[in-house]
Amino acid sequence: MSTARERGTGTGERHIVALSEVAKTEIKRLIAQFPHRQSALLGALFVAQEEAGYLRPDVVTEVADALDLSTSEVTSVASFYHLFHFEPVGREVIQVCTNIACMLNGCDRVLHRLRKHLGIEVGQTTPDGGYTLRTAECLAACEEAPVMMVGAGRYGPVTADRVEDVLARHERERGRQ
Amino acid sequence: MPESFLLKYIREPDQGEYDAYVSRGGYDGLRKALAVAPEQVTDEVDRSGLRGRGGAGFPTGRKWKFLPKDPAITKYLVANADEGEPGTFKDRTLIEGDPHRLVEGIAISSYAIGARHAFIYLRREFHKGRAILERALAQAYAHGVLGEHVLGGGYALDVVIATGAGAYIAGEETALLESLEGRRAMPRLKPPFYPAVKGLYMQPTALNNVETLCHVAWILARGAEWYKAQGSPILISVSGHVQRPGVYEVPLGTAIRDIITLAGGVTAGRTFKACFPGGSSSAILSAAYLDTPMDYDLMKLDVYGSMLGSAGLVVMDDSTCMIEVVARTVEFYRDESCGKCTPCREGTVWLGQVYDRILHGQGAAADIELLQGIARGMTGTCFCPLGESVPPAITSSMRFFRHEYEHHIRTGTCDVKPHAHA
Numbered sequence: 018m019s020t021a022r023e024r025g026t027g028t029g030e031r032h033i034v035a036l037s038e039v040a041k042t043e044i045k046r047l048i049a050q051f052p053h054r055q056s057a058l059l060g061a062l063f064v065a066q067e068e069a070g071y072l073r074p075d076v077v078t079e080v081a082d083a084l085d086l087s088t089s090e091v092t093s094v095a096s097f098y099h100l101f102h103f104e105p106v107g108r109e110v111i112q113v114c115t116n117i118a119c120m121l122n123g124c125d126r127v128l129h130r131l132r133k134h135l136g137i138e139v140g141q142t143t144p145d146g147g148y149t150l151r152t153a154e155c156l157a158a159c160e161e162a163p164v165m166m167v168g169a170g171r172y173g174p175v176t177a178d179r180v181e182d183v184l185a186r187h188e189r190e191r192g193r194q
Numbered sequence: 195m196p197e198s199f200l201l202k203y204i205r206e207p208d209q210g211e212y213d214a215y216v217s218r219g220g221y222d223g224l225r226k227a228l229a230v231a232p233e234q235v236t237d238e239v240d241r242s243g244l245r246g247r248g249g250a251g252f253p254t255g256r257k258w259k260f261l262p263k264d265p266a267i268t269k270y271l272v273a274n275a276d277e278g279e280p281g282t283f284k285d286r287t288l289i290e291g292d293p294h295r296l297v298e299g300i301a302i303s304s305y306a307i308g309a310r311h312a313f314i315y316l317r318r319e320f321h322k323g324r325a326i327l328e329r330a331l332a333q334a335y336a337h338g339v340l341g342e343h344v345l346g347g348g349y350a351l352d353v354v355i356a357t358g359a360g361a362y363i364a365g366e367e368t369a370l371l372e373s374l375e376g377r378r379a380m381p382r383l384k385p386p387f388y389p390a391v392k393g394l395y396m397q398p399t400a401l402n403n404v405e406t407l408c409h410v411a412w413i414l415a416r417g418a419e420w421y422k423a424q425g426s427p428i429l430i431s432v433s434g435h436v437q438r439p440g441v442y443e444v445p446l447g448t449a450i451r452d453i454i455t456l457a458g459g460v461t462a463g464r465t466f467k468a469c470f471p472g473g474s475s476s477a478i479l480s481a482a483y484l485d486t487p488m489d490y491d492l493m494k495l496d497v498y499g500s501m502l503g504s505a506g507l508v509v510m511d512d513s514t515c516m517i518e519v520v521a522r523t524v525e526f527y528r529d530e531s532c533g534k535c536t537p538c539r540e541g542t543v544w545l546g547q548v549y550d551r552i553l554h555g556q557g558a559a560a561d562i563e564l565l566q567g568i569a570r571g572m573t574g575t576c577f578c579p580l581g582e583s584v585p586p587a588i589t590s591s592m593r594f595f596r597h598e599y600e601h602h603i604r605t606g607t608c609d610v611k612p613h614a615h616a
Binding site for chain 2: 050051052053055056057058059060062063084093094095097098099100101112115116117118120121122153154155156157158159160161162166169170171
């Protein structure tokens with residue numbers, strides 16, 4: 018989203034501005050939807066995360082300021098949920114459902130193939146920063162088991178030998194956007 | 195066979211468009227609702243006998259009647275679209291396939307309880323559903339279905355989509371409200387925090403499941419009598435080892451066997467071994483229970499000892515290792531436990547450790563007793579239904595497949611998988 022923006026590489030590097038005006042405007046729009054501004058917090062954190070890549074401390078602080086909350090409160094809330102990242106993740110996060118319906122339909126083979134193909138373990142990111150591999154809770158798409166998500170795209174049924182095709186297809190669809 | 199209606203238009207590619215929805219009778223239910231007093235809408239839903247489709251099966255009309263009638267009191271309606279019970283995917287199917295039905299159900303229900311604002315708490319992972327729902331909401335506003343003058347009348351309603359962020363516990367109603375208020379999704383103490391009394395922002399709130407709200411739209415469009423004549427339809431999510439996994443609409447009380455037949459039967463060349471009839475929170479049933487009726491009350495009878503829950507029917511064939519299945523289920527609840535109460539936070543970790551060592555060939559004879567003891571210790575002691583959802587899979591798997599536990603522990607190997615895949 019914000020490729021032109023500077024991203025910190027070293028520790029202690031100061032970010033003068035964490036979020037763009039576009040992101041801040043979007044957060045304001047979310048806040049206006051609710052009778053109480055804190056209700057916009059999860060949505061605001063996603064806006065911030067999508068722009069910054071992950072929830073850097075300066076990003077969290079800026080979200081907290083926008084919502085008139087303390088940084089510790091925002092950190093506490095964000096850390097409760099699986100889909101917020103406090104460390105850098107790949108450009109795409111792959112989520113493989115490993116719950117029962119997907120397990121019965123061979124998700125372990127899919128996961129094994131992904132680990133081999135990407136050369137990483139669950140929870141890790143490829144060295145080129147392309148993908149982060151994660152397992153997921155039931156994705157409520159058990160009719161397509163085994164199911165995986167690549168970014169916001171849902172794919173299923175995925176067999177082990179189709180894993181590479183799915184990733185290639187996702188890249189094509191992403192490229193078109 | 196009664197008419198299938200909840201899924202009737204689900205495959206129509208233009209069903210998400212306002213014009214197509216209206217041309218198929220859409221928003222008739224809302225029009226009829228607005229023509230009568232709110233109490234009459236509640237009465238109609240009450241008469242229909244509709245019970246909540248989120249899992250608890252509480253009568254919807256009665257739930258609404260718990261809210262105060264005083265118009266001076268601010269009330270809210272919240273649609274629970276945080277579908278996440280393993281094996282359940284009917285709400286996602288409705289959101290993606292018939293979004294205006296949900297909007298209509300929300301508008302009718304909000305009018306019935308006197309809410310000016312309604313919120314849809316939508317799972318973050320439903321990216322496709324969110325896009326479809328946002329479009330439907332925008333169309334509903336543009337056509338005056340929502341906003342200052344609903345259908346041109348004096349009722350005003352705003353509907354807002356709120357997002358989840360990845361937490362199974364947020365599907366529990368009070369945890370959902372915490373999350374919707376921008377906090378950690380940890381359940382609230384009941385009493386005093388019954389949503390109908392102290393819900394969203396501590397105001398009286400009606401919380402209804404997506405499927406429930408879609409039923410409401412149909413009930414108001416066609417009437418409670420017609421609805422009852424359909425045999426109280428319910429959506430069953432069928433997954434696992436069946437030929438045609440998917441969502442099926444059947445009358446309440448349909449036997450498990452018949453639903454599996456609708457789904458094309460068990461995987462070719464295999465036989466039925468067991469199933470979770472109502473998601474992974476329900477007790478497992480074996481082949482001797484294929485004639486069990488999928489019904490809220492009957493399934494809870496001692497003879498079945500399970501529950502309909504969210505009606506997520508997960509079918510397992512004879513190649514399935516039950517220890518693996520239950521271990522995976524336990525892991526899931528362990529990862530999703532919010533940590534608020536000790537039995538759930540600690541119990542799921544302990545259970546996970548025992549299952550792990552059994553699966554790694556390091557189980558001890560005393561482990562069966564140990565698992566049963568931990569399960570007992572979690573029964574009736576957890577703060578919310580999440581922890582209470584763990585023991586049923588353990589105790590039922592031991593009831594029907596104790597020999598598998600014993601074999602794993604005695605030999606360190608599985609006696610199912612090698613034969614099944616030989």
